[in-house]
Amino acid sequence: RNKGLIRYSDYQNRFSSFYSLSLSEPIKQLRMAGGDRWWYRTASHIQLYDKREKRTVKRYDLNGLWISNFTEIGGKLYLSTYDKGVWIQDGSTPPYPLPIRGDTYGFRQADCGNVVSDTIDGAPYLWIAAWNSGLYKYNCTDRTLTLTNAGNGLPDNKLICMTKDMNGDIWVGTDGFGLLHISDKKLVAVDRFRTEMPNSIPSNTVRAIVPAMDGSVWVVTEYLGISNVKKSGNGYTFQNFPNTNPTPWQNPHDALEDALGNLWIATEDGLVVFDAGSKKFKQLQPGQGIVPPRHIALQTCAANSDSTVVMATDRGFVMGRAADVVAKRTLPKAVVNSFFVHDQDFSHLLRQGPIELDHEQNFFTLTLSAPGAIDPHEMQFAFMLEGVDKDWRLAKADFSVSYTDISRGDYRFLVRTGDYMGNWNTHLSEIPIHIKGPYWQTPWFYGVVIILFFLIAYSVFRYRLDQSKKLNAMQIAFNEDLKQQLALKTAEVTAQMERIEAGRKEKLESDYQKRLSESELKAIRAQMNPHFIFNVLSSIESYILEKDAEAASRLVQKFAKLNRLVLENSAYSYVSVAREWEALNLYVELEALRFNNEFDYDFSILGNLDMKNLFIPPMLVQPLIENAIHHGIRQQVNWRGKIQVTVQQDGSSICFTIVDNGIGLGKSRSKPNHPYKKASMGLAMIEERLKLINRNAGCTAGKLELTNLAGDGLSGTKAVLCVPLVLTPFSILDIH
Template structure:
């Protein structure tokens, strides 16, 4: 069956010398000629198209003399030319329409820095730039401008335009950088200007208007660099909403973006958090980024805000990626570079007619498919005006076309014409490196690499045979039993490095991720076996274990014999140490008890001489309780901390009776009273409390304070702090030398001796630290004693 193509028209004589033929997609036949370029012949329609070199188009053929044609696995057509190299045609490529300023062309865009778009009812597009307003005629692609002229009612207030809004009467509101607000009347073509006036409460609060919103009631909301303003067109007055962190205030004065949701709430993106304003209740709700909070907004610098058909809010942030907010739950979900987003600086979000989101970033534009959760990224290689975009410069017109502006003009995109690029690119491991030695060879799926245990520093090198978007490819890899999760890298770092891997069997898995739709494509699996050294083999281990067991048995037999001899001596020595300890403890208690009893009887005698029978009787009653408590406690090496504190309270009460409320005391237990159930050596604290009272507090002129604080220092230890605000140790010693030079206090020394003996016996350190307290003038203001005491089993 033969088919004849006719009707090929050319201004030149058609060359009869056909040099190459190949079949493209959809039955298109590519015919290369020597002198007339390439002819595309559609077998279905019979239509013929001639591709030739055009010096005014950088993407045309480099030469009309074709020597070879080839179609690769991705559908690309490669054309070899005479003297001008190789040309590649990508049938799946889509290039954005790019509009920018062209010198010597008055009909082009007047300024390349684009900030906002607005479509009028007649279909014309207004474009805010740093060179005034450009008005685009979509049918011709030409631009007219409105610019600033001094004292001209038909001119702008300034050329640095930033935002647009059209009201119910068809008036166009224009926000500026540093030049306030203007209202353009399309009928008269005149502009009314509004500026900040110092001291005017009903005027615009700031001359930088970043965003303008008309609500359902016809009022204008103005986001400025000094607060949020509400403008009433009927009264021509401005009202600035208050600021602050409470429900009555805006969280920050710099406002970037505004949105009215389906319920009539106003959402405000600021330099410090996302705000929701209820116009009926006149209250704000704030959303802030909180470290460690997974359901919070990811960054406090909030840029663009969009509400989809389901009432879900999509929020762009400066460095925190894209955020999804469900207003019903108040929870945020974050999408960032790790999940496929082009860049974490997100300016604006606009939808297309298919429900996809288009997101402008600092590194191109991302398309997000809400259903699949996948991103498709576009950059300058796709025809974008640049990597960086501007806040507010994203827009969808009535035809469903998308506009994206930045620092080098703007692009227009028809989402319906973006081809579906899902052709997989072959993935291969191109090399394997051990330390610095690289073996460049292709490894097939399920290949096995066997390494010596010394070769445990290795690297896999890989790439994807993608002739269109190799630089955009990403990869995920994982070494089983080493990596707990997949690790991601890009085409610039297409390698997987592993260091100090132990001998064993591993599986290296690698998969590529398409830059379009984020599709995870084919996967390669490589088995890695690292052999152990001879001394780590099972044969050597079993032999060595048996030999070790025999040797250990012989050692144990000899050890047991020696231990039996030592055991009898050790048991005798242990009994002696315990008896010695008990004897010393009882001796110490006998030294302490007479001292305390002597002081107590003196106090009782004093009350009797004073004929204070009530105090004497109360003193004797409390004294008997204390003595009974001491006798009970003396039966045990350790007592419950609660019992120790009970005895201390009785002792301190006795001293208070004796000294006539010369001081007051407090006992503090932290963190709770469960610590009181622990066991400590008995009567450890009383001598220190006695010293605090007898040598510190009683010499104080004003009423003193004795504070005892019990807390858990660490597991198995408690800290007891005894602090008084008496005269201090130095002054107390001076008083003692004057009044009782022959008296020597032994209570604390005996207690310290007990602590040392118990530390040696129980192998647990007990420490005592004494600190002299000073006031702000350096004078003595009391004493603080810190005891760290181990706790014991009952």
């Protein structure tokens, strides 16, 4: 009354056996004691609860001990403490410390965890894992203690957990140093398994180790799921199972196996069950049949041998069957409860059978539901639009499905329900969808288009036929008129050809002179490029700033003299060899000053050469020297550069030879980002001028030869330029 409608479901009450208990402190740990009894520990007491009597039947005071774990062995409770080692509660006296003879290895102050009983050569022993101390081995007969730590066998002292499997092997989990297996119990030798190894655990931090009933062990690692470790021959195999839930719960801190082989893992977010059959993780939501609602605090749990699981809460104990946790339940049928087209509600179409849509309505969204679902958060939907999707797809978290730009045709939308344990409903819900095509894609529209095409083609054919007849008549009349005009034009063409031939000869002579002049002008511009002038002026400025007036004065004088020679020489077609030789000397001296005398140079005159009375075209040799400096010796850094320039008379020719010890002709062409294109343009200009000079002189003496000097320890390029000998050229500038 006055609270509304309440729904009751057997599925949501699977763990319904409740044993009330009045608690003043939270339950820290729960351990089954056999039959219908279990031990539970609070901060100040350890107590034994009897399910049949529904009450606590034993109670032991911890006397202020700070307990981290407890284990029942041989009717005694071994109490692991955070700061005082291990104590014993045998029921007859208050707790007392583990008796030790001889060296205690700091055990009385150790932070202890798991205590595992074992038998070595028939003698009883205890293995005790201690955080930041190592692994203790206790002989129960002579009460002696040994310690194995990072100094004598362990990779590190930080031990988190320990257990013994059904085969009697001891396993230890570390914090960041992998999983340890005691391979020799007498000598305490260990095998170590790390993430870096093939076929190993997914994380080096092991939070819990649980012995499985089949002899293997479950290893719970930090963040990355669990691993099953099973003996195989002389080694072990690892099978890893990541938590594939959309939002997996993190930070596990304890685990246990129930009688069905399922693994229960306690995390900071809640309780997770790993179903050994489906190999799936099930995150137990509060109030959904297993874990109590949120207003009842779950504190810990334990598994009994009769396939039941006990959970400790702040109000008592809740018990249920382990089989009910992973039991496969009937899945409800999937239903499409809304249908939107371009964000407009068209849900009324769902009640009219097959959905008919226009071609402009091919953007639509469907929302899914499962009436009768107990917990929608445990449901998922798989859907497929036949003709579009090649396989099943999973719906988004809001259970909506969207399709865009769907072509015309017939489709079937299929959907089914499932859960996160891998179970799927075999019943499929189906909605037929038909999308109409636009009118221009209909058969009648295609027919009209074909008829119109044939009509237009026939009209074009008739028109072109009539035009062809008219064109033939005009062609006959034109031919007759052409014959009459042809005779008149023949005489005119003959006279015109004679005039053209005379003009052509005159034009060839004019073009030759023009090309010769343009070639000379190109050579002039190639000599004194703006980059060279800028760098010479920069060098002069540098000397001035450094107050080296004498050096600046010399550089200005040489630069002025070279400019004067270049300007004077450019006005004439030929200059004396002596005048050109002086200009080349000045150019090389300026280049050497520009580059801080990084190279040596030598100018030599071979033979008895009358340089004042022999003449050559100006500025023909300078591009070869420029190439030798910039594209030869300046491109190598392994030795000091050198240029040799010689001039001699060879018969009816004047020959200039330029030799450098640079990187060589072949390397300069193949070197990445090398400015060889500019050098090639300079060489092409020289060859063009030589062709014009040979044609004007009526000979073939003008030539340019380039030789690569690489090999036999040599490097560099040799250029030989020969020019026809001129004694009294037209338009010359004499050195006098």
